[in-house]
Amino acid sequence: MQDIANRLKNTGDTLFNKKSEWDELCQEIAEHFHPLRADFTTSFNLGTDFQTDLMESTGVQARETLGNAPNAMLRQGNWFRAHTGIETIDDVPTNEKWLEKATKRFRQALYDRRANFVGATIEADHDWVTFGNPVLCVQTDSGREHLIFKAYHPRDCAWMENERGEVDHLHRKAPMTARAIMKRYPKTAHDTVKQLATEDGSKHVQVRQVVLPVDELNYDKDDRRKKFGDNEFASIYIDCDNSVVLSESGLKRFNFVVPRARRAGRFPQGFSPMTVVALPDSRSLQVVTETLLETGEKAVDTPILGNANVFRDNLNFYAGGFTSVDLGEGTKLSDQVMQLPPSGDFNVGLRMQEDYRRMIHEAFLLNKLFLPNVREMTAFETAQRMEEFRRAALPFFGPIEAEYHSPLLDVSFDMALELGIFKDLISEMPDELQDVDVIFDFESPLREVDGAKNLAAFKEGLQITAAAAQVDQSVTKSIDWSKAYDDAMRGAGAKAEWFSDEDQVQDDKQADKALQAIEQAAVLANSGAQVTQNVAEAEMAAQEAGLNAA
Structure with missing residues (x-):
């Protein structure tokens, strides 16, 4: 056991050493854009002034605005749906109705107040925008009743990738007090920790959690099966100070989600394209702002030169201040003191400051992430504006859905299945869904653009077809209007329960055809009876007129 603890500790130390330069970069980025996270290489004390070195807050405000965008724009209402x-x-x-029921049940599990989904994802959103690399973990409570979501500081985590580029080996620093260790691991705690708990239980011990594939542990097959069963991953807590394994447990899946906004070369860490672009501008903006502050202060409180033989003490220019001077006979005070006029063009600095602010706003896409107003536009103009918005917003929204939301929901859905959240729905599952995997689609401004395009295309198609039908009625049969209607309704946000079952639709169509056939038969029969009556009346009239040979 000590060999395992030492080996995992050494592996983790190597990983943390390798990412130290990334931590230094993140420290500078945080100091400019996310002061509350600026403890990668330093530590905070209670009462720390987080922004003491910032001259102005444009970068912090830009990050705050964009960091709030994923939750505000991507995770409101029914923002995802399960499908195959x-x-x-x-x-x-x-199938669509069952998937909608499962989606609703899953959504309730995520937004259970005990799950902390909102708090964890908002914290991760700001790490995504600032560093391009949040770290999330999906767990279950001790009673296995609900999910729990946690966002960890990227500083405390180091990881490795597999051959597919997926993170499947992670070390997390999780310091615990001696008191907490004795409560959680009383049987495996080291004697030193036991002694420490009796003397001062508030002292911290360096504990590390390691989640890795079971195959990477040096256990023989029997021991591995005994400890972890059929699970593919292991979660191990080690006491790094004393090289002791505190606990070992099996996991069916890797329950950490480590999305990376942008990759650079072979590095397993991510980078934020927003802060990488904005960092040089933020550096320059801080210098310009500091210069302007000094220049403005000089303009209000002008520097003064004086004769040292006359002014032996500092000049007291505060209200009611008194300064004694030693003027010789015939000496004027105005000849012994001079105010320095402001130097340079203050407006040049203001223009530079405004340029840097504008570039920071553009780096954080704040001039692009707004849906266009299309109320008074034609369908063609609407489609064009929506397409422009899509192209502008895709660099930000696209990676969030693919790298962040999809893996997070996949892990959460699998763990929700284990908890039995869908237990009563399993018996209702249609046969076609039995052997297929569930994936997730997202309702976002990008999807709204697609839906609006379908709806606009349907409306414009109706107009074109109606006009063409005036010339050739056969054009109405060249479009599958039933399919087009369904796509347009889905684009407008129609719920699955609004659509009738396919069998019911076919039955209704057959009933409509039968009803039409009966109506046509009735019309024909009525027409035939009328013809017979007319013939009889004509014959009678002919006889009365003497025209009938009979």
């Missing part, structure tokens, strides 16, 4: 990704299966109303 197979159109022929997803579009079947019975």
Whole structure:
């Protein structure tokens, strides 16, 4: 056991040493844009002035605005739905309704007040925007009743990737007090910790959590199966101060989510394209602002030169201040003191400051992440404006959905299945969904653009077809209007429960055809009876007129 603890400790030390330069970069980025996270290489004390070195807050405000955007724009209302990704299966109303029920149940599990989903993801959003690399963990409570979401400081985590570029080996610094260790691990705690707990339970011990594939542990097959069963991953807590394994448990899946906004070369850490672009401008803006502050202070409180033989003490220019002077006979005071006029053009500094602020706003996409107003536009103009918005917003929204939301929901959904959250729905699952994997689609401004395009295309298609039908009625049969209607309704945000079952739709269509056939038969029968009556009346009239040979 001590060998395992030493080996994992050494591996973790190597990983943390390798990422030390990344931590230094993140420290500078945090000092400019996220002062509350500026403790990568330093430590905070209670009452620390987080922004003591900042001359102005444009970068902090820009990060705050963009950091709030993922939750405000991507995670409101019914922002995701479960589906299979197979159109022929997803579009079947019975399958679609079941998937919608499962989505609703899953959403309730995420937003359970005990799960901390909102708090953890908001914290991770700001790490995503600032450093391009949040660290999230999905856990269950001790009673296995609900999910728990946690966001960890990237400083405290180091990780490795597998051959697919996925993080599947992570070390997390988790210092605990001696008192906490004795409560959680009384049987495996080292004697030193036991002694420390009796003397001063508030002292911290360097504990580290390691989550890694079971195959990477040096256990033989029997010991591995005994400790971890059929689980593919192991979660191990080690006391680094005393090289002791505190606990070992198996995990069916890797329960950490480590999204990376932008990758650079072979490094497993991520980078934020926003702060990488804005950092040089923020550095320059701080210098310019400091210069302007000094220049403004000089303009208000002008520097003064005086004769040292006359002014032996400092000049007291405060209200009611008195300064004694030693003027010789015939000496004027105005000849012994001079105010320095302001130097340089203050407006040049203001223009430079405004340029840097504008570039920081552009780096954080604050001039692009707004849906265009299309109320008074034609369908074509609306489609063009929406497409422009999509192109501008895709660099920000796209990676969040692919790298962040998808893996987070995949892990959470699997763990929710284990907790039995969908237990009562399993028996209702349609046969077509039994052997397919569930994936997630997202409702976001990008999806709204696609939906609006479908809706606009349907409306414009109706107008074009109606005009063409005046010339050739056959054009109305060249479009599958039922399919077009369904796509337009989905683009407008229609719920799955609004659509009838496919079997019911077919039955209704057959009933409508039968009803039309009966109505046509009735019309024909009525027409035939009328013809017979007319013939009889004509024959009678002919007889009365003497025209009938009979």
